[in-house]
Amino acid sequence: MSDTIDQRPVAVVSGGSRGLGLALVTDFLARGYRVETFSRTESAELAALRVPADPGTLTWSAVDGTDAEAVQSFVAAAVRRHRRIDVLVNNAAVGLEGLLTLTSPATIDAALRTNLTLPILLARACLKPMLARRTGVVVNLSSINALRGQTGVAVYGAAKAALDGLTRGLAREVGPAGIRVVSVAPGYFDSDMTAGIGPEQRRRIVRRTPLGRLGAVEDVLGVVRFLTSPAASFITGQTITVDGGYTC
Amino acid sequence: MRNGSVIRMNRRETVMTALLEIVNEVAGPVDHLDEDQSLVDQLGLESLHLARLVAVLEMELDTDPFTAEVPITSVRTVGDLLRAYDPVVRAPLGDPA
Numbered sequence: 001m002s003d004t005i006d007q008r009p010v011a012v013v014s015g016g017s018r019g020l021g022l023a024l025v026t027d028f029l030a031r032g033y034r035v036e037t038f039s040r041t042e043s044a045e046l047a048a049l050r051v052p053a054d055p056g057t058l059t060w061s062a063v064d065g066t067d068a069e070a071v072q073s074f075v076a077a078a079v080r081r082h083r084r085i086d087v088l089v090n091n092a093a094v095g096l097e098g099l100l101t102l103t104s105p106a107t108i109d110a111a112l113r114t115n116l117t118l119p120i121l122l123a124r125a126c127l128k129p130m131l132a133r134r135t136g137v138v139v140n141l142s143s144i145n146a147l148r149g150q151t152g153v154a155v156y157g158a159a160k161a162a163l164d165g166l167t168r169g170l171a172r173e174v175g176p177a178g179i180r181v182v183s184v185a186p187g188y189f190d191s192d193m194t195a196g197i198g199p200e201q202r203r204r205i206v207r208r209t210p211l212g213r214l215g216a217v218e219d220v221l222g223v224v225r226f227l228t229s230p231a232a233s234f235i236t237g238q239t240i241t242v243d244g245g246y247t248c
Numbered sequence: 249m250r251n252g253s254v255i256r257m258n259r260r261e262t263v264m265t266a267l268l269e270i271v272n273e274v275a276g277p278v279d280h281l282d283e284d285q286s287l288v289d290q291l292g293l294e295s296l297h298l299a300r301l302v303a304v305l306e307m308e309l310d311t312d313p314f315t316a317e318v319p320i321t322s323v324r325t326v327g328d329l330l331r332a333y334d335p336v337v338r339a340p341l342g343d344p345a
């Protein structure tokens with residue numbers, strides 16, 4: 001192993017210790033990728049995915065996503081380790097709910113750092129090895145809140161809408177170098193972020209969803225799997241909504 | 249001192265090799281570049297080519313001088329590019345690099 005170059009592709013997933021991030025890490029590993037991920041703390045579920053005999057298969061680092069230098073060092077270490085990055089999934093995000101006038105400027109700033117500045121910095125760093133090899137895919141996890149107004153999530157929606165803007169701008173910028181940039185906008189799906197939704201609101205969402213249910217993590221995984229596969233090689237600069245028709 | 253010179257020469261060679269590779273791709277086969285040649289007007293490089301060159305060199309040399317020290321807009325010629333990656337030219341006064 002040591003004298004041959006590891007040909008397995010490399011995926012960087014931000015916030016891979018739980019929820020959708022953990023599911024993405026698991027899925028990329030199952031598809032034969034090496035995975036680099038970070039979060040503030042490691043979960044037991046993520047630790048269980050480690051391969052002791054081959055530590056390069058999954059690497060987790062303790063990184064605070066609001067620390068720009070730590071984020072850059074994380075990517076630099078990943079590039080030194082693997083000499084390539086094939087996929088970046090900007091997954092890490094924090095939920096932020098509340099009327100704008102009742103939200104403190106410090107809370108707004110912290111949310112924007114994680115939900116917008118972090119994905120921009122990660123894209124900046126990961127695009128470099130992609131440019132060097134003239135191939136790669138960036139997937140930005142957006143939200144239907146970027147597409148439709150919703151009380152209490154204006155700042156969250158603004159950050160996600162900005163992320164979609166990043167997707168479109170970068171798609172034009174790096175498309176000529178063979179790199180694709182796409183957004184995936186999930187609707188309401190069972191996750192930590194929607195755990196606070198009450199039963200009545202849940203029923204209302206289901207009623208308004210043509211496909212008659214909340215989304216599942218697998219629904220989002222399937223789209224990310226497609227978008228990072230050769231089957232999607234002519235798709236870039238688009239936001240793919242995965243919401244059972246909620247916004248149609 | 250001697251080691252410093254070797255590092256400078258190696259860096260120069262690495263920058264030239266990476267640049268030649270991209271220029272060959274853009275403008276066809278070229279075996280020599282002059283320091284006063286303009287990257288954009290004479291060699292036909294576009295900003296994305298420069299971005300790729302910087303990315304390749306960051307992987308090779310583990311440094312990106314354009315993150316802080318040098319504005320990319322100041323690089324117009326082959327010589328400007330070589331100087332941006334030269335640790336001695338780039339080092340501030342008093343720095344032994």
